[in-house]
Amino acid sequence: MNILQNENLIIESSSSGAELTRIFSKKHNRNILWDGNKKHWGRQSPILFPIVGKLLDNETIIEENLYNMTQHGFARDMDFEIANKGDAFISYSLTSNESTLKKYPYYFELLINYTLNDDSINIEWIVKNTDSKDIFFSIGGHPAFNLPFYEQDDFSKYYLEFKGGNNVEKINLNGSFTDDTKFIGDLKRLQLNPELFKNDALIYTNIDEVSIYNDKDSERLTISMKNFPLVGIWTPYYSETNSTAPFLCIEPWYGLADSIHSNKIYTDKKFINKLGKGKVFTASYSIDIH
Known part of the structure; x- marks a missing residue:
């Protein structure tokens, strides 16, 4: 594990998948990031590339050839190189190779950068086109945050606050695939309850910021993703107990699962x-612990 720390935070990350594996708040004396317990979900903050979500039949057609790719793509399961490291930042690199070309026929370099600030972490994605032609891709984040903040609290005592435009849409899922879209308009607040996640993730467009609040406490967690087209919000739902796993994922996305009507292209x-x-694509989001 690679560790960065300052007076307020400790963060750890791994060359395996360039995944953020720990955020510890010294101020609140608790782990902010989910621990990856496989009882609920064995990952913590995977990088989704070059797809977000699932492909219909795990297949896609690129330049008239058929390729197979499992959910969320291959980057999360690959070893990255450390490209650069300092006292407050670390940069991971994945370059296209024989293994990636069998699944995705483009030449690229993917950089994942983590920068530790006073009370926040900035996550930057850089995609470089090293091919001789245009390339196409999706990319997304999938960080899971411990919820409840404190063991004695109930999931339903938490709510989300949103900042963004007044033209928010909700994209509905049919199984693992996208279906119809509903116009929401101005989304400000959402009280959490387990049944929200009966049909998997909530997906919204045009959201710049999501904050997790507790009804009785001033502590909050804010994920800022200005100009991102999509955000997914997810936790596993257990119908037999009408309950969820003890974490919530806030997922900034530049990409989306296939539609139920996908032509696979x-x-x-x-x-x-x-x-x-x-050309080079760059996007970044931040996690702020208040």
């Missing part, structure tokens, strides 16, 4: 990103 996917030869 990769470049036709909704929210797909096109990157010209020699």
Whole structure:
């Protein structure tokens, strides 16, 4: 594990998947990030690339050839190199290779950068097109935060506050795939309860910021993702007990699962990103612990 720390925070990350594996708040004396207990979910903050969500039949057609890729893509299961490291930052790199080309026929370099600030972590993604043509990709984050903040609290004592535009849409899921879209308008607040997650994740467009609040406490966690097209909100739901896992994922996305009506053509996917030869895509979001 690679460790960065300051007066307020300790963060750890791994070369395996370039995954953030720990956020510890010295101020609150608690772990902010989920511990990866496989009883509920064995990951903590995987990088989703070059797809977000699932492909129909785990298949996609790129330049008339059929490729197989499992949910959320291959980056989360690959070893990254440490490209750079300092007292307050670390940079991981994944370069296209024989293994990736069998699943995704583009040449690229993917950089994942973590920077530790006073009370926050900045996560930056850089995709470099090293191919001789345009490339297409999706990318997303999937950080899981311990919820409740304190063991004695109930999941339903928490709510989310949103900041963003007044043209928010909710994209509904049918199983693992996207279906219809509902216009929400101005989304400000959402009281949490387990049944929200009966049909898997909540997916919204045009959200710049999501904060997790407790009804009785001033402590909050804010995920800022200005200009991101999508955010997913997810926790496993257990129907037999009408309960959830003890964490909540706030997931900034530049990409989306296949539609139930997908034609499987990769470049036709909704929210797909096109990157010209020699061009660089950059996006970043932050996690603030208040």
